[in-house]
Amino acid sequence: MVNDEVVLLDTYVSMFGMRVRIALAEKGIPFEYREENLRNKSPLLLEMNPVYKKIPVLIHNGKPICESLIIVQYIDVVWKDRPLLPSDPYQRAQARFWADYVDKIFFAGRKLWTTKGEEKESGKKELIEYLQVLEGELGNKPYFGGEIFGFVDVAFVPYYCWFYAYETCGNFSIEQYCPKLIAWGKRCMERESVSNSLADPHKIYEFVQLMKKRSKQDPITELEHRKKVVSDHFNGQVCTIAMLLVVSLWPLFTLPLWEVSPSLFHAVLSSAQFDLLRRDDIASADHEPGLIISTYDALLFRLSSLVAAKAMN
Incomplete structure (x- = not known):
């Protein structure tokens, strides 16, 4: 395909983006590389991957392909020389x-x-x-x-x-x-x-090391960043820290006071902190699987955690 226009939205340290770079290199496909700042994603990235808002994104003749393994398979099908997948x-x-x-x-x-x-x-x-x-x-x-x-x-x-x-x-x-x-x-x-x-x-x-240092030294900025990340994955709804805490701490409000043991209370509080940190980690690393994408999903996740916690008490 002589007149192909191939653009890769990526970031240098992403192992997922590296997959795409290797596949393109194996096939000998020239492409334009655009480095993304994961803490300030470009309008093009948000337009090309409106569902997950993540890198890598391969833009082939104006059409986006997302998710690294899917992209590599797409490359293998479109450019058939030097196949990566076996024929059997x-x-x-x-x-x-x-x-x-x-x-x-x-x-x-x-x-x-x-x-x-x-x-x-x-x-x-x-x-x-x-x-x-x-x-x-x-x-x-x-x-x-x-x-x-x-x-x-x-x-x-x-x-x-x-x-x-x-x-x-x-x-x-x-x-x-x-x-x-x-x-x-x-x-x-x-x-x-x-x-x-x-x-x-x-x-x-x-x-x-920078990610670790940033999360320790700049908690206010990190908190605002987490709110933005969760808001993105709640389809643009206004998402406050209060919303996150309500979802995470909800089990404590559904139990009679005498059933809230110290171990259960500690477990739920730890889980609430984990929820906040996890969403930031998702954004920083831009990994592919494992997103909790709605308040409803998060609530179900927390309910299952409550059932497990009660079973252990």
Whole structure:
């Protein structure tokens, strides 16, 4: 397609955006890169992705495609040279399964700088377990697709440049647990499409430290930012901190006073704080799955938490 116009809305440290950059590079597709400020998203991003308001967004001849794995598959279908997905239907389904599994790393890994103590150790344990499962799938193959660098490699290798941040924040060595994955990552880095697309691991670590520092030193600004983020995901409704707290603390108002044990009270308050922080984390990282997108959904989530809490008391 000679006259294609391809624009990528992205941010440098995003592992999701890196997937798209690698796929475009593998196919030899020229594109215009536009860096997005996730704390002040451009009108173009909000127009092109009005539902999630997230990067990456690929704009192909004026038409937006959103969600990184969907974008990579779109690229593979439109530009057929150097296919990333296998032609066999079963192998294609397996590749999609493992590409989806890869994102479990995101949720476990981020606990290494957003939590402390036992929760942080739990996150580290989860991360190692997910990586070991992926290493088992890789086996002795050079790439997840066998001899050919393919879809699962594109989905997973952006996390390789985040390993330094995971290891530094978690004080452990991934190579100690998953030596084959490290060898695979180094092998992938020999490809220009990968080495030219991945972010500098030290820049990623600086980004992580900046997020931690910003949340500690500028709580008022962060609070306003959280309100804006939640408002965006409530379809533009005015969303106040009071609304968030009502949703989060609602279980305490539905119980007789004598049923509100100290442990339940502490759990709900902690959960309320978690709700506020989680929405900010969603915006900062712009990750793809796991959004609570309406007050109704949040209320149902809190009700289920109440049932579980009562069962434990």
